[in-house]
Amino acid sequence: SKPILEVDNLQVSFKMSAGEVQAVRGVSFTLNKGEVLAIVGESGCGKSVTAQTIMRLVPTPPSYIKNGSVMFDGKHDITKLSESDMEKLRGQEMGMIFQDPMTSLNPTMTIGEQIMEGVRKHQGSSKEKARERAIELLNLVGMSNPVERLSQYPHELSGGMRQRVMIAISLACNPKLLIADEPTTALDVTIQAQIMDLLKDIQEKTGTSIILITHDLGVVAEMAQRVIVMYAGKVIEQGTLNEIFYDPRHPYTWGLLRSVPRLDSDSNSDLASIPGTPPDLFAPPKGCAFAARCPYAMKVCLEKDPEHFTASDTHSAACWLQHPDAPKVERPIEVGV
Ligand code: SF4
Ligand code: MG
Numbered sequence: 001s002k003p004i005l006e007v008d009n010l011q012v013s014f015k016m017s018a019g020e021v022q023a024v025r026g027v028s029f030t031l032n033k034g035e036v037l038a039i040v041g042e043s044g045c046g047k048s049v050t051a052q053t054i055m056r057l058v059p060t061p062p063s064y065i066k067n068g069s070v071m072f073d074g075k076h077d078i079t080k081l082s083e084s085d086m087e088k089l090r091g092q093e094m095g096m097i098f099q100d101p102m103t104s105l106n107p108t109m110t111i112g113e114q115i116m117e118g119v120r121k122h123q124g125s126s127k128e129k130a131r132e133r134a135i136e137l138l139n140l141v142g143m144s145n146p147v148e149r150l151s152q153y154p155h156e157l158s159g160g161m162r163q164r165v166m167i168a169i170s171l172a173c174n175p176k177l178l179i180a181d182e183p184t185t186a187l188d189v190t191i192q193a194q195i196m197d198l199l200k201d202i203q204e205k206t207g208t209s210i211i212l213i214t215h216d217l218g219v220v221a222e223m224a225q226r227v228i229v230m231y232a233g234k235v236i237e238q239g240t241l242n243e244i245f246y247d248p249r250h251p252y253t254w255g256l257l258r259s260v261p262r263l264d265s266d267s268n269s270d271l272a273s274i275p276g277t278p279p280d281l282f283a284p285p286k287g288c289a290f291a292a293r294c295p296y297a298m299k300v301c302l303e304k305d306p307e308h309f310t311a312s313d314t315h316s317a318a319c320w321l322q323h324p325d326a327p328k329v330e331r332p333i334e335v336g337v
Contacts, residue, residue, distance in 0.1 A: 002074035004177055004209045005031040005054065010068035010079075012046075012053050015061060019282045023049045025233035026068070031177070036203060036210045038224035040217065040256065044278055046233040047213045051179045054078060054211070055096055056086045073176060091122040095170030095208075097163075099182040104166060105154040111138075111165050112150025118172035137168040140205075142198055160191035167198065174206070181213040196222055217256060221245065226314070229253050232278050232289035235308075239315035248331070249309075249317035251294050258333045288320070296321060296329055 012024035024046040031037050039047045052058045054070055056078060070078040076089060098104050106114060115134040119125060125133070131150070138146035141164040154162055163183065170178060180199065184192035200223055203210055212224055220227055220241070227244040229237040229252065237250040248254055255274035276293035279285050288294070288301040300320050309322030320326055 003030040006071040011066040038212045038220040041230035045230040095175035097180040122173040141168045179211045237317040243315040
């Protein structure tokens with residue numbers, strides 16, 4: 001069957017008074033039906049902008065889609081849909097879960113009103129039907145006493161429960177595609193695990209396709225079948241979960257994997273443990289965007305942006321080290337978490 005999403009050479013820029021920020025610089029990938037794809041990278045790498053562009057949630061202006069296409073379900077090019085068609089698509093076929101449920105829930109409306117509003121807006125059902133559906137959704141996301149929950153306000157719930165409510169709202173329309181942008185980052189560790197278990201469970205029950213945006217490779221390992229690594233607005237490596245975790249090819253991916261906390265140490269998972277900072281996307285460098293931080297940088301790296309070199313049908317990395325004539329370097333990390 002056709003992929004649910006085909007992103008081809010997507011370029012998104014922000015026009016600012018100081019110039020143009022090239023946030024997404026030619027991203028391509030496909031998402032198959034029923035698949036969980038993780039997009040990982042440091043903040044500012046373009047992963048959130050990519051996800052929000054797929055839902056057309058980036059404000060235009062200042063952003064604009066400079067180039068590329070995003071085919072949804074083989075039918076609609078999202079970059080070309082009218083705002084009203086897009087709104088329909090968002091309401092009927094896509095759901096999004098954000099990092100901070102408190103900013104996306106309305107503090108003045110009860111949980112029930114907010115879920116029912118979602119259900120009715122998208123499915124136009126009667127108040128009675130919407131209420132039944134709201135209870136069903138609260139059950140699905142593992143909330144106890146759903147009937148009582150309907151009349152509670154967001155501030156009466158814990159952070160983890162608010163995120164469950166957000167997930168319930170995102171599922172109101174039975175989405176074919178769910179985008180979860182750092183869904184557990186604002187929660188404490190034990191709750192994070194519960195929310196990830198919930199998402200996994202929902203994915204298995206509903207078969208929805210998921211794009212999971214995260215900087216946390218532990219979360220990726222638990223849920224994703226395929227992984228895209230982004231850096232400075234580009235995909236620099238992609239592969240199956242096993243390929244990325246056990247046979248990573250790009251020095252940036254090595255850095256990411258090195259920053260995963262190991263059970264036997266107390267190193268933290270802060271990606272800042274890769275020394276240096278990403279380049280300025282007002283003026284991206286000419287060659288490899290990672291060169292300034294890369295211990296293996298060669299002359300060619302400063303001159304020419306590396307193409308994607310294929311490691312398998314499913315695995316590629318944009319790094320000159322993958323060129324057949326490049327010097328062989330030893331991967332500096334033990335792989336596999
Ligand atoms: Fe490092 Fe060069 Fe590979 Fe870029 S292309 S990651 S600078 S070795
Ligand atoms: Mg983000």
